[in-house]
Amino acid sequence: MTNSKYIKWNFPAKVLRLALVAVVLLSSCDKGFEEMNTNPNAFTEPVITSLFSYNIIKTAGDGDGNTLYPNDKLAGAMMQLFASLNPYQWTGDKYLAKAGYSDALFGTAYGVELKENSQIISLTKDKPDMINLYHIAQIWRVYILHRVTDMYGDMPYTEAGLGYVNGIYKPKYDKQSDIYPAMLKQLETSALALDASKASYGAADYIYNGTTSKWKTFAYSLMLRLGMRLTKVDPALAQTWVKKAIAGGVMQSNADIAKLNHTDGTELNFYWDGRELRGGEGVPPSAKGTGYGKMAQTFVNHLKNTNDPRLPFYITLWPGNADPTQLPTSTIAANQKGLPNGYDYTSIKTIIPGWTDEMLAEYSEINLNTIGNNATPSIFISYNEVELYLAEASLRGWGTGDAKTHYDNAVRASMEIETIYPGGSSISSAAINAYLTANPYTGGTFDAQMKQIHTQFWASQFMNNMEIYANWRRTGYPVLVPTNYPGNQTGGQIPRRLPYPQSEASLNADNYKAAVATQGPDLWTTRMWWDK
Incomplete structure (x- = not known):
């Protein structure tokens, strides 16, 4: 192979003069070169x-x-x-x-x-x-x-x-x-x-x-x-x-909540949690109640035991997800059933004699028409969450107002916000008052009040589940029995x-x-x- 450092180039003088002229001309033209080669209809800097x-x-x-x-x-x-x-x-x-x-x-x-x-x-x-x-x-x-x-x-x-x-x-x-x-x-x-x-x-x-x-x-x-x-x-x-x-x-009403609205159109506009829950890994309506992701017994029993008016907004039996016209009957509280945590298709037979996999259709699912809809808004921080923190702050002597007032405000905020969701109907003031009367903020010891505030946090922040998990690790509420x-x-x-x-x-x-x-x-x- 020839070593290039020993090559001697012998250009005629005329060629060298022409090359020098070309360099000068190119350098003088370069002043407008960038502008000439910029597409006026394209983004060249980040918007x-x-x-x-x-x-x-x-x-x-x-x-x-x-x-x-x-x-x-x-x-x-x-x-x-x-x-x-x-x-x-x-x-x-x-x-x-x-x-x-x-x-x-x-x-x-x-x-x-x-x-x-x-x-x-x-x-x-x-x-x-x-x-x-x-x-x-x-x-x-x-x-x-x-x-x-x-x-x-x-x-x-x-x-x-x-x-x-x-x-x-x-x-x-x-x-x-x-x-x-x-x-x-x-x-x-x-x-x-x-x-x-x-x-x-x-x-x-x-x-x-x-x-x-x-x-x-x-x-x-x-x-x-x-x-x-x-x-x-x-x-x-x-x-x-x-x-x-x-x-x-901090937030003073539901008008302050931080949310991103979605539409049931292209994937870029979906509420992804709802979209994924509707898919094969969740509760696809085509599965007719035999999808993988059911509502837990702990949660369903809590909603039923407290006569929570949010229940039909949160959950339904499968016919309501397959056909929204069935929601009035598929969301009746007495008919809801939660699946026990910690079991598989075989071990569930140890606690439910005669179990068959078809029986899974009897258990409640997340309501894909409301809180699990493709057009459900993403809530980053809600007024309900803020009021529950303010209730705890008052309990600790760090905030203004009394804990009961903040607690009641939180409940009302959670129930009144449903109107911003697809298919969400307004829970009446009478129904909210009935819930607060049946489940009053009772006061008592510090631990008793913390339990009430943060059990409500768990119930009212459903689908803000990562935050519920963080709050549970901090407070220990609600009291949950682990699986093994x-x-x-x-x-x-x-x-x-x-x-x-x-x-x-x-x-x-x-x-x-x-x-x-x-x-x-x-x-x-x-x-x-x-x-x-």
């Missing part, structure tokens, strides 16, 4: 408002990764809202490991939800005219990541999402004891920085239409949620942030967290090992920092 719209949609649901798997099959089943006889499709009520389920939220949050969010923050940082865009994105980042830390514990926070903008593909794990103060401080900083006199996202903000005062309320309501999360591990710190949230201004299915991961105890994805142990090994060394074994039973 920040569109990025935010997409970010909201993907956080609300990206297939089953951040909906059906973590919210229903795991958290919902562990909290005995759902039950199933299929141990391979619905693992939560049996505390069984299935990597695709337990990995899903982690992978979706970092791989999908943070993508546009990180770009927005990078593009708007240190730009005074974009201060609202920047801080609303920061508030949304806290919302995305608080769900991850509440399910897994220690995790990437400070370097989360930087792979999209800074090339950091192996982010360090932060301690949850550092993550929570950082999230709370970010909410405070961003809430105070929002400026109604400057531009916002406008119509591209599908939650609040760019209204900065609403985002401020959202930030303080999220601060209230996170502050309450610290009551076991650091009551003084919890009190500080709860008081700040209340003073800053053979081969479960916990020795017959309700899990305290989800294990990290197996890929983290190989692709981000050093940071994964450091997190496990700090937090404890990567097990379902290891308690995270705030869950003492």
